[in-house]
Amino acid sequence: MRDSYPRDNVTFYHGCIRAFDCVEPYHPDRVLRQFGLLQKIPDFPLIPSIVRRRNTGHKYNLTCDVLGGYFRFWSSHVLSTEARGRAVNPAWECSDDYMHWYRTFSHPIIQDPENISTAVGTTSTQAGPQPWEMIENALGI
Secondary structure (H helix, E strand, C coil): CHHHCCCCHHHHECEEEEECCEEEEECHHHCHHHHCECECCCCCCCCCCEEEECCCCCCEEEECCCHHHHHHCHHHHECCHHHHCCECCCCCCECCCHHHHHHHHCCCCCCCHHHCCHHHCCCCCCCCCCHHHHHHHHHCC
């Protein structure tokens, strides 16, 4: 299915996307797998210089020092062919160092199994492989 859609350069734009007063960072290197490419350790996320949230409501405002440059020169903020990596099959293939990075920087365990909420509906926890070990075994990593 992925082959039927072209991967235009704008797909790999890496920076802030702005719609009116809403600004959000976009990191295609964090989801290369979704583009059918080898997932590698992504760059650090874009961090705004100022973030403000009003006391009433859920909206917040971002200020990025170089925001205007992202839009005027968007083509210089596109992942290079090298940064995109190669197409993979199977889709879950990743670089050799990615799983170590994932375990270190991500959240492979969402709920502490020792202090699981009664709202979850389970009554017991089982000893066994850790979630990331099961993922590694399934992927053959």
